[in-house]
Amino acid sequence: MFLLAIAFLSLIAWLFLLLFWGRFWLADRKLELQTTELEYYPSVCAIVPARNEADVLPISLRSLLTQDYPGVFSVVLVDDLSTDGTATVAHQTARQLSQTNKLHVISGQQLPTGWTGKLWAMKQGIDYARKQASPDYFLFTDADIQHDPSNLSQLVIKSQKQQCDLVSLMVKLRCDSFWSKLLIPAFIFFFQKLYPFPWVNNPQSNIAAAAGGCILLSRQALEKIGGIATIKDALIDDCALAKAVKSDRSTSIWLGLTDSTSSLRPYDSLSSIWDTVARTAFTQLRYSPWLLLGTLLGMSLVYLVAPITLIVGILTANWLLTLISLLTWFLMSLAYFPTIKLYRLSWLWAFSLPAIAFLYTLMTVDSALRHWRGRGGAWKGRVYQNS
Numbered sequence: 001m002f003l004l005a006i007a008f009l010s011l012i013a014w015l016f017l018l019l020f021w022g023r024f025w026l027a028d029r030k031l032e033l034q035t036t037e038l039e040y041y042p043s044v045c046a047i048v049p050a051r052n053e054a055d056v057l058p059i060s061l062r063s064l065l066t067q068d069y070p071g072v073f074s075v076v077l078v079d080d081l082s083t084d085g086t087a088t089v090a091h092q093t094a095r096q097l098s099q100t101n102k103l104h105v106i107s108g109q110q111l112p113t114g115w116t117g118k119l120w121a122m123k124q125g126i127d128y129a130r131k132q133a134s135p136d137y138f139l140f141t142d143a144d145i146q147h148d149p150s151n152l153s154q155l156v157i158k159s160q161k162q163q164c165d166l167v168s169l170m171v172k173l174r175c176d177s178f179w180s181k182l183l184i185p186a187f188i189f190f191f192q193k194l195y196p197f198p199w200v201n202n203p204q205s206n207i208a209a210a211a212g213g214c215i216l217l218s219r220q221a222l223e224k225i226g227g228i229a230t231i232k233d234a235l236i237d238d239c240a241l242a243k244a245v246k247s248d249r250s251t252s253i254w255l256g257l258t259d260s261t262s263s264l265r266p267y268d269s270l271s272s273i274w275d276t277v278a279r280t281a282f283t284q285l286r287y288s289p290w291l292l293l294g295t296l297l298g299m300s301l302v303y304l305v306a307p308i309t310l311i312v313g314i315l316t317a318n319w320l321l322t323l324i325s326l327l328t329w330f331l332m333s334l335a336y337f338p339t340i341k342l343y344r345l346s347w348l349w350a351f352s353l354p355a356i357a358f359l360y361t362l363m364t365v366d367s368a369l370r371h372w373r374g375r376g377g378a379w380k381g382r383v384y385q386n387s
Contacts, residue, residue: 003309007324010305014331017302022196025189025335027342029197029256031169033150034157041071042136042160044152044216045129049108049121051080053143054089056264061090063147065099073102073152076129077143078121080108086143104128115232118212123228138222140215145171147214148260155216158254165221166245166253168210168238172262175343180267185349186356187277188257189339194284195239200255208246209255212238213263221245235283259342274363281367292368296361303357306332329354 018025046064050057064075079087087105094103106128108121115123122140129135137159139152148154151169159167170191175184195209215238222228225244234240246253267273285291306328313322333350340350 003312004318004321004324006301006305007309007313007321007328010301010309011324011328011331013302014328014335017193018331018335021193022199024192024196024198025338027188027192027257027338029201031154031158031256031258034154034161036157036161038157038160041069041153041156043072043133044069044074044137044139044156045135046073046075046139046141046152047122047125047129048075048077048141048143049080049118049125050077050082050086050090050143051117051121052082052084052086054082054084054086056144057086057089058093060144060146060264061093061103062097063145063149064141065094065097065102066149067147067152068149069152069156071156072133072135074104074129074132074135075102076104076106076125078106078108078125080117080121081110104132116235116237119228119232119234119237123232126222126228134219136219138217138219140212140217142213142263144264145213146262146264148258151214151258151261152216155214159216159218162254163252164254165218165251166210166242167216168242168253168255169214169258169261170211170255171213172257172259172343174263174266175345177266177268179270179273181343181345181349182352183270183273183356183359184267185339185343185345186336186353186360187273188342189336189353190360192339195255197255197257200242200253203249203252206246208239208243208253210238210242210253211255214258214261215241217241217245221248221251224248224251235280257342270359274366277360277363278367278370281364282371283367285364285368287371289368292364295364299357299361299364303332303354307354 067073077090090105094100106124108124111117111120126138155167158164170188173184175181195207199205199207200209230244231237231240242253245251285295306325309321310325310329313325332353336350336353337347340347
């Protein structure tokens with residue numbers, strides 16, 4: 001009876017998620033191609049923090065410098081103390097495209113106390129851009145993002161037409177190895193569950209989120225929140241920025257998916273994905289042991305109960321338990337299928353969500369252990385510790 005009750009609770013949880021949790025699982029908030037033109041295209045400056053990114057810049061930087069944007073557009077690349085010739089490769093890429101007038105490469109300064117590396121690099125890029133010719137918009141993008149040629153135009157049109165101060169895209173992550181096919185679509189799925197995009201995009205909702213790989217933000221909105229220094233110590237900087245912007249009820253934000261702008265970062269091994277998740281998972285839980293415990297119990301109830309009770313139901317010939325477990329697993333797979341479809345994978349991957357959730361649960365536990373051992377937030381050779 002106990003297992004039957006737990007299995008029934010898991011089924012109720014999935015019915016609630018499917019019907020009442022912002023329709024997150026549909027994965028239908030996408031940046032659609034706009035054919036309309038603007039009468040005036042505002043000026044934009046892309047800020048690109050780059051720390052040892054020489055291997056991807058020939059592709060990612062090229063995609064920025066060849067945008068079909070009709071307005072004034074420039075790129076400020078902040079070489080964040082790289083040791084691999086990042087600045088040299090950036091200059092070479094611009095020369096090959098005859099776009100040296102559009103690219104500005106500046107050398108990053110030593111990281112001051114109280115700042116995370118990426119946000120410090122972004123601040124230096126913002127300050128430089130303001131001194132040159134203060135743009136109407138900033139495009140914050142990672143150095144490993146390959147932008148579709150029309151991406152900037154579409155972002156600006158979206159912002160102007162819908163009067164959104166912040167427009168962000170969850171770019172398509174690389175998914176070409178076994179481990180990336182198993183775990184990367186689930187990362188997008190869990191992110192949408194944590195921050196349902198329809199709620200993020202609803203001005204009346206307090207839910208705020210953004211994806212740091214591609215954020216278009218108006219200069220006025222940035223100034224209104226007090227500049228990037230407002231979130232200078234945030235490890236999950238994209239969501240912190242979105243929260244700061246949306247906290248002013250006179251501003252609005254939009255977050256969506258895309259399959260035309262993508263990340264070049266490879267995820268070839270379990271360890272590479274594990275480190276990426278473990279870096280900030282405990283930060284997301286605000287370093288709380290109680291939230292960690294609640295997460296472990298919640299993940300177990302939602303994702304792990306169904307396969308366990310299914311096995312027990314079959315072995316004990318308890319067909320009611322078996323039926324409830326099968327139905328729960330089916331609903332779970334149904335919810336995951338749109339994300340699997342987005343990544344053009346076989347529908348069979350949708351049934352692997354319990355195993356995936358188990359691995360993500362272990363990553364979350366490891367994230368907490370790293371924090372307690374003083375190794376939390378490690379990224380690009382830096383370790384950040386927040387209390």
